[in-house]
Amino acid sequence: MSGVPTSTSRFDKRRARTRAALIExxxxxxxxxxxxxxxxxxxxxxxxxxxxxxxxxASKDELFAAxxxxxxxxxxxxxxxxxxxTTDPAxxxxxxxxLTGRLHRLEPQISRVLLSQGHALSQxxxxxxxxxxxxxxxxxxxxxxxxxxxxxAMVVVTxxxxxxxxxxxxxxxxxxxxxxxxVTSDVLVAxxxxxxxxxxxxxxxLPSIDATAGLG
Amino acid sequence: MSGVPTSTSRFDKRRARTRAALIExxxxxxxxxxxxxxxxxxxxxxxxxxxxxxxxxASKDELFAAxxxxxxxxxxxxxxxxxxxTTDPAxxxxxxxxLTGRLHRLEPQISRVLLSQGHALSQxxxxxxxxxxxxxxxxxxxxxxxxxxxxxAMVVVTxxxxxxxxxxxxxxxxxxxxxxxxVTSDVLVAxxxxxxxxxxxxxxxLPSIDATAGLG
DNA sequence: ATTATCTATAGATCTATAGATAATGC
DNA sequence: ATTATCTATAGATCTATAGATAATGC
Numbered sequence: 341m342s343g344v345p346t347s348t349s350r351f352d353k354r355r356a357r358t359r360a361a362l363i364e365x366x367x368x369x370x371x372x373x374x375x376x377x378x379x380x381x382x383x384x385x386x387x388x389x390x391x392x393x394x395x396x397x398a399s400k401d402e403l404f405a406a407x408x409x410x411x412x413x414x415x416x417x418x419x420x421x422x423x424x425x426t427t428d429p430a431x432x433x434x435x436x437x438x439l440t441g442r443l444h445r446l447e448p449q450i451s452r453v454l455l456s457q458g459h460a461l462s463q464x465x466x467x468x469x470x471x472x473x474x475x476x477x478x479x480x481x482x483x484x485x486x487x488x489x490x491x492x493a494m495v496v497v498t499x500x501x502x503x504x505x506x507x508x509x510x511x512x513x514x515x516x517x518x519x520x521x522x523v524t525s526d527v528l529v530a531x532x533x534x535x536x537x538x539x540x541x542x543x544x545x546l547p548s549i550d551a552t553a554g555l556g
Numbered sequence: 557m558s559g560v561p562t563s564t565s566r567f568d569k570r571r572a573r574t575r576a577a578l579i580e581x582x583x584x585x586x587x588x589x590x591x592x593x594x595x596x597x598x599x600x601x602x603x604x605x606x607x608x609x610x611x612x613x614a615s616k617d618e619l620f621a622a623x624x625x626x627x628x629x630x631x632x633x634x635x636x637x638x639x640x641x642t643t644d645p646a647x648x649x650x651x652x653x654x655l656t657g658r659l660h661r662l663e664p665q666i667s668r669v670l671l672s673q674g675h676a677l678s679q680x681x682x683x684x685x686x687x688x689x690x691x692x693x694x695x696x697x698x699x700x701x702x703x704x705x706x707x708x709a710m711v712v713v714t715x716x717x718x719x720x721x722x723x724x725x726x727x728x729x730x731x732x733x734x735x736x737x738x739v740t741s742d743v744l745v746a747x748x749x750x751x752x753x754x755x756x757x758x759x760x761x762l763p764s765i766d767a768t769a770g771l772g
Numbered sequence: 773a774t775t776a777t778c779t780a781t782a783g784a785t786c787t788a789t790a791g792a793t794a795a796t797g798c
Numbered sequence: 799a800t801t802a803t804c805t806a807t808a809g810a811t812c813t814a815t816a817g818a819t820a821a822t823g824c
Binding site for chain 2 (some may be wrong): 785786787788789790794796797
């Protein structure tokens, strides 16, 4: 009677907790670039016995792959919290880029894991790539962006997003809003908007993202 | 009497050859992302005995560091072959970016090593970073580029260069000149040039770079 | 009774060196 | 005679598992 019986048993929850601890440890090691550590070090960091590792993963490679996978889907989850009824596709793209840029400091570990993979962030079907492509194409068709090759457009868009992340991590003193919005407006101009129009879009109010709901 | 005695003895040359073979093997492994391989595999790839490894490097980490270092300085060497008397700093920047972009396919192994380090390409004092900063600042002072924060400018510049490299490697069918020059003009526009002016600069003739002189 | 985790360790692998061999210098 | 390289391997480390213990389910 006390609610629906939790479909995940306590066993499942314990298992999930352990798995999450291993993945989090792996993410930390990815961020530090220490992929060569023995499995024992991963398990110590996760505070589980070494034998437990093999209950969850068959090898170190498999764990690291899961750690990246997990970062990607957490990132995508945060992004999904951001779909409202904007109709101008240029404005929609601008808003997504500005919000994505703000995720670097909001979710530093996830951001750093993805940045450590460099390019992977944009390549995955779960990353920002597909969304951005869709919005850019729409803006081009609406005559808002210059009608250039999509791959070429993505070079500037994803390159800027990745380097923006590095910059925000390297210079904690830097003003986040100013930096993200400045870079966004540079990207919009590269895509074909007039500078004044780009800056107008980047000055619009943003919905807040406390979208850590559902994460770790 | 047959010329100046070569200051590098045959010993030195043999040593250098072996070291170069080890570094090249390491670069190949970096490109493949296989940093975890045993030293034995590196030496087999370089076709030297395993004991020889320790004549040159104290550890795998030291070798990989040298491999990256080497890629960086080969890259810088290629870039240095490109200094003529252009006076317009915007034109100078445009030309450097276009030439640097063409290096990805001209020196694919070096390019891939640096891309595998992601961000390192731009951060090193030998990379394209310092040059680009100098040229951009000059163009800003000459009123050719928008007077924006240098770090912000570099986000778009280095981000685009890195993603451009990935794109050129991933899509061998893509037309190199068209892609590089297109991205360059997007970057110039982001930095503050008018689109027409940017395209004009990117249509100017380029000196060829057979600058592999001194490499490999 | 079942499932997850832990501890302990056999066997596999890897590192780093010692001692032998090959190449160059004088 | 000197220097670089090679082959062989002792000792250190790591992986992956077996068997014991702890937590949950019924």
